[in-house]
Structure formats: structure tokens, C-alpha cells
Amino acid sequence: MLTAINRVLIGLAGLVLLALGGAVLAVGLGAPAPSGWIHDGRHDVLLTAAERTHWRGAGWWWPTVLAALAVLLLLSLWWLTAQLRRRRLTEVLVDTGDGEGALLRGRALETVLATDAAHQQGVAHAQAVLRGRRTAPEVRVWLQLDPDVPPREALDDLTAQALAHARDSAALKRLPAEVRLTSVKHRVERVT
Structure with a gap:
């Protein structure tokens, strides 16, 4: 949603600035002023004394x-x-047992988690994004399933395999996950 708001705001600001700047430039170069325009000629001021104190x-x-x-x-x-x-978690603090800890790049964990999930039976595409704090990360996973795969099986496989591997490899006590499942669109088969 924020991306859409950014695009709309930047587009509107650009259009307004382009229209106003172009009109001011045209009038300043001697072109006739459009009807209802606030400037009459190239030596006209922006606001007269009466307009400023009205x-x-x-x-x-x-x-x-x-x-x-x-x-x-x-x-x-x-x-x-x-x-x-920040929308994404850039690093995860891994407890190494020596009291110091190590930092694991968030993108690396996301990539491994998505790759592991994509290799599951019946998963066409997977994507993962880490959020939260570096000591308590959370993951959001999107799975695109093949048409004949039951969502329950895909979710169980993801929990038992990819999420468990990510949690164990980063030495996390817990790794909460939000999983969104979609299906691959396929063509309708004709029956003759």
C-alpha cells in the first residue's frame, strides 16, 4: 500500500510542478497567458500588495x-x-554459546528458507521475508502450489522441513511464521 501511495503522491506532485513550471516559463518567455492565469506578462509579480493583505x-x-x-x-x-x-530484517542474532553471538544476514536466511520450501513436493514457487527484531525474528512465507496439492500437506511439510531447518540452523527457540498459499493457474482441460 505504501508503494501505491508513494507513486500517487510523486505522480501528482510531478504533474502539478510540471504544469505550473511550464506555464510560468511560457509566460516568462513572452507567450500569451492562459485564461484565468495569475500572471499577465513577463514583468508581473506573483502576488500584488492587495492580494497579500486581503x-x-x-x-x-x-x-x-x-x-x-x-x-x-x-x-x-x-x-x-x-x-x-525498515520492512525487512537485515540480520539475525545467532546464539553461538560463547556469550558473543554471531550475526546472520537476513537475506541469506530468507533465500535458504525459500529455496528449501520450493523443493517441497508440489510447491511451484516460494518466497520468504523476515520481519521483527534480530533477537526474535518472524517470517512471512508465500507458497505457490501445484493445482492438485492439498494445502494442509504443503503447510505440514513446510513446518516440518523448511521452517524447522531454518529455526535449527539459526539456533532460534521459536520462529513464528505467517504462510500464504496460492495455487498455480492452469488451463482448463477439454473433455471429448
Whole structure:
């Protein structure tokens, strides 16, 4: 969802900036101003003195402006924190037994887990993403199953094989998993 919001916001900002910048550039170079445009010619100012002081005496003006700016600031801060938040776990702390520990790359564990899951009977494609904290990772697994595979068997195999291997190899006490199962689409067979 965040990717869609980013694309929409960046696309809208780009279109607005392109339209305004192009129009200002065209009027500044001497092209006739479009109808309803705020500038009449190349030496016109952005806001006249009357336009700048028009709403100064109204009691609702400054609270409205400050509220709009506060909402804009809060939305900008939300967007910035959403961008900076990491979606994937970059490393997992492995207890080596000597008190020091070792760091295992998150992508390496994801790749091994997905490869192990993809080699299961009836799994066409597998993908894994680590989340959580490095001392308590969680995994989200997507399995694309062949059409004739019962989901219960695939889930049992994943739990007994791929997830157990990942948990044991990283010396984790527990590895909670969210598994999403889909089926490979296949063509309808014709009966004659």
C-alpha cells in the first residue's frame, strides 16, 4: 500500500510542478497567458500588495492557515517515518554459546528458507521475508502450489522441513511464521 501511495503522491506532485513550471516559463518567455492565469506578462509579480493583505483582517484566516499547515506537516512526517522504517530484517542474532553471538544476514536466511520450501513436493514457487527484531525474528512465507496439492500437506511439510531447518540452523527457540498459499493457474482441460 505504501508503494501505491508513494507513486500517487510523486505522480501528482510531478504533474502539478510540471504544469505550473511550464506555464510560468511560457509566460516568462513572452507567450500569451492562459485564461484565468495569475500572471499577465513577463514583468508581473506573483502576488500584488492587495492580494497579500486581503485576508489579514479576517478572524478565521490565520487559524485556517495554521491548521492546514499543521495537517500538511503531520502527513509529511507520517510519510517520512514510513519511508525510513525498515520492512525487512537485515540480520539475525545467532546464539553461538560463547556469550558473543554471531550475526546472520537476513537475506541469506530468507533465500535458504525459500529455496528449501520450493523443493517441497508440489510447491511451484516460494518466497520468504523476515520481519521483527534480530533477537526474535518472524517470517512471512508465500507458497505457490501445484493445482492438485492439498494445502494442509504443503503447510505440514513446510513446518516440518523448511521452517524447522531454518529455526535449527539459526539456533532460534521459536520462529513464528505467517504462510500464504496460492495455487498455480492452469488451463482448463477439454473433455471429448
